[in-house]
Amino acid sequence: MNEQAYCVKCKKKQVMKNAKQVKMKNGRPAMKGECPACGTGMYKILSQK
Secondary structure, three states: OOOEEEEOOOOEEEEOEEEEEEEOOOOOEEEEEEOOOOOOEEEEEOOOO
């Protein structure tokens, strides 16, 4: 998956590395991965369908 998310450390959008879909504690779906440039953890909250 080529899921993009905002990296807070790099301050720009990056394509997530090792992206996988997870479910947050409140039940909403999200994508979790790493920034390919700096290795910081990234999250992207998805819409509930």
